[in-house]
Amino acid sequence: MKVKLAENYGFCFGVKRAIKIAENSPGSITFGPLIHNPLEIKRLKNEYKVDVCENIAELSSDKKVVVRTHGITKSDILKLQAENFEIVDATCPFVTKPQQICERMSADGYDIVIFGDINHPEVKGVMSYAVGSVFVVLSPDELLDAKLGDRVAVVSQTTKKESDFVKIVEFLISQKREVRVFNTICNATWDNQSSARELSGNVDIMLVIGGKNSSNTKQLFDICKSGCKDSYLVESVDDLDTDWFKDKGICGITAGASTPDWIISKIVEKVREI
Amino acid sequence: MKVKLAENYGFCFGVKRAIKIAENSPGSITFGPLIHNPLEIKRLKNEYKVDVCENIAELSSDKKVVVRTHGITKSDILKLQAENFEIVDATCPFVTKPQQICERMSADGYDIVIFGDINHPEVKGVMSYAVGSVFVVLSPDELLDAKLGDRVAVVSQTTKKESDFVKIVEFLISQKREVRVFNTICNATWDNQSSARELSGNVDIMLVIGGKNSSNTKQLFDICKSGCKDSYLVESVDDLDTDWFKDKGICGITAGASTPDWIISKIVEKVREI
Numbered sequence: 001m002k003v004k005l006a007e008n009y010g011f012c013f014g015v016k017r018a019i020k021i022a023e024n025s026p027g028s029i030t031f032g033p034l035i036h037n038p039l040e041i042k043r044l045k046n047e048y049k050v051d052v053c054e055n056i057a058e059l060s061s062d063k064k065v066v067v068r069t070h071g072i073t074k075s076d077i078l079k080l081q082a083e084n085f086e087i088v089d090a091t092c093p094f095v096t097k098p099q100q101i102c103e104r105m106s107a108d109g110y111d112i113v114i115f116g117d118i119n120h121p122e123v124k125g126v127m128s129y130a131v132g133s134v135f136v137v138l139s140p141d142e143l144l145d146a147k148l149g150d151r152v153a154v155v156s157q158t159t160k161k162e163s164d165f166v167k168i169v170e171f172l173i174s175q176k177r178e179v180r181v182f183n184t185i186c187n188a189t190w191d192n193q194s195s196a197r198e199l200s201g202n203v204d205i206m207l208v209i210g211g212k213n214s215s216n217t218k219q220l221f222d223i224c225k226s227g228c229k230d231s232y233l234v235e236s237v238d239d240l241d242t243d244w245f246k247d248k249g250i251c252g253i254t255a256g257a258s259t260p261d262w263i264i265s266k267i268v269e270k271v272r273e274i
Numbered sequence: 275m276k277v278k279l280a281e282n283y284g285f286c287f288g289v290k291r292a293i294k295i296a297e298n299s300p301g302s303i304t305f306g307p308l309i310h311n312p313l314e315i316k317r318l319k320n321e322y323k324v325d326v327c328e329n330i331a332e333l334s335s336d337k338k339v340v341v342r343t344h345g346i347t348k349s350d351i352l353k354l355q356a357e358n359f360e361i362v363d364a365t366c367p368f369v370t371k372p373q374q375i376c377e378r379m380s381a382d383g384y385d386i387v388i389f390g391d392i393n394h395p396e397v398k399g400v401m402s403y404a405v406g407s408v409f410v411v412l413s414p415d416e417l418l419d420a421k422l423g424d425r426v427a428v429v430s431q432t433t434k435k436e437s438d439f440v441k442i443v444e445f446l447i448s449q450k451r452e453v454r455v456f457n458t459i460c461n462a463t464w465d466n467q468s469s470a471r472e473l474s475g476n477v478d479i480m481l482v483i484g485g486k487n488s489s490n491t492k493q494l495f496d497i498c499k500s501g502c503k504d505s506y507l508v509e510s511v512d513d514l515d516t517d518w519f520k521d522k523g524i525c526g527i528t529a530g531a532s533t534p535d536w537i538i539s540k541i542v543e544k545v546r547e548i
């Protein structure tokens with residue numbers, strides 16, 4: 001099978017940085033999974049003894065705590081500081097930005113709208129910085145009953161699709177006198193998405209490699225499905241099904257921002273052999 | 275001919291206010307036409323001796339100067355003040371708003387984008403308040419080569435279509451980190467436009483009454499043409515052509531924000547007789 005890789009795919013700046021931080025902190029513990037890729041988390045545990053803990057109460061005070069790339073809530077940071085943990089912050093700088101915007105804008109009297117998934121750790125972190133009203137939505141409909149003031153600031157989860165973000169903004173503009181729009185979708189997301197869009201329209205089958213709990217991977221999968229109906233989301237080589245490739249000429253491959261190269265290489269190799 | 279009037283049409287708050295101001299200043303002179311309706315300007319001259327002057331040099335210092343509803347440039351206001359003219363400001367408060375936003379935002383370091391017609395007096399006035407870069411555009415294409423900074427504030431000419439404003443905003447969001455959107459399209463414009471849209475889809479012929487140099491009237495005409503292919507822009511009863519009404523059942527009528535009721539009544543009467 002012939003393989004074509006997307007022009008931009010895989011690890012983004014924030015993920016690379018977070019992994020470097022974790023590798024430089026052997027024996028540490030990350031508060032929540034460092035990135036949304038179970039296999040890479042497993043590698044960090046095996047090779048660097050970097051463990052994962054989901055609950056502050058269970059953290060042992062003799063270990064460095066690494067803040068995950070998606071960031072954590074303001075109250076959790078304050079708790080860690082209050083308990084004198086040694087903290088290493090691996091929050092992606094592109095995530096720190098909406099946190100700061102959220103804090104500053106709500107202090108300035110703006111109501112905050114976050115375009116994102118309320119259950120995603122990044123969004124939980126960002127919204128925790130608001131001191132006033134904050135609304136987390138995935139579509140304009142969810143704002144119909146929102147009691148928003150006349151001045152609204154909007155940010156986006158870093159890994160979302162811009163065209164969906166615009167829909168939220170469009171709705172707000174029609175309703176509010178001032179809408180302060182901060183496009184916090186990160187460049188890596190944008191680059192990976194536009195490359196995936198282009199490639200998926202020119203192949204017979206498309207693989208999106210990434211964690212099934214990864215927001216940006218799911219967005220890529222969504223985009224690829226529009227370009228190529230035979231698109232599949234795979235986490236590892238074990239997810240591949242040779243039946244998918246029957247009578248197909250070219251297989252396009254992209255990968256989420258939290259997918260390490262070693263996983264991608266294995267899959268590319270395997271597909272080439274089919 | 276059966277006539278149906280749009281739910282909202284004609285004189286807006288700013289125009290009513292400006293006419294009241296002019297009527298209360300008999301013998302005054304307006305700097306540029308008070309509103310974009312030649313017949314109403316003529317009436318103010320005949321009934322209240324309110325004259326029009328286009329050039330500060332030609333103003334006689336013994337007369338009150340009425341600032342037109344579209345506003346004038348900051349430098350013209352300063353000149354009038356410097357020459358001690360008695361000034362009566364009939365600028366629509368909905369126009370004062372984008373002037374103030376433009377001044378404040380550019381002082382705060384934002385580049386300004388105005389969605390509007392660079393030759394319209396309102397836009398000339400608004401842009402004159404910018405202390406930094408300002409770009410006046412009617413479509414996103416015009417921004418392709420604009421050297422805009424990373425923080426942009428956007429306002430709209432008060433009489434423009436919201437859907438076109440959104441296109442400018444959408445383009446800017448994709449390019450810039452912060453876009454501060456001030457929807458300065460006035461409510462009257464919005465109400466008149468949405469009523470025109472609704473009515474034009476349910477009639478056989480549609481008349482839009484207003485000055486041919488009136489921005490909001492032209493927008494209404496544009497909207498009506500989409501709803502009803504037999505739409506006509508008329509300034510007075512003299513523009514009517516009975517041929518238009520042949521084999522038509524219902525005639526819809528709307529009017530721009532600067533169209534006085536007495537002109538509308540004459541036309542309605544005439545159409546009913548056809």
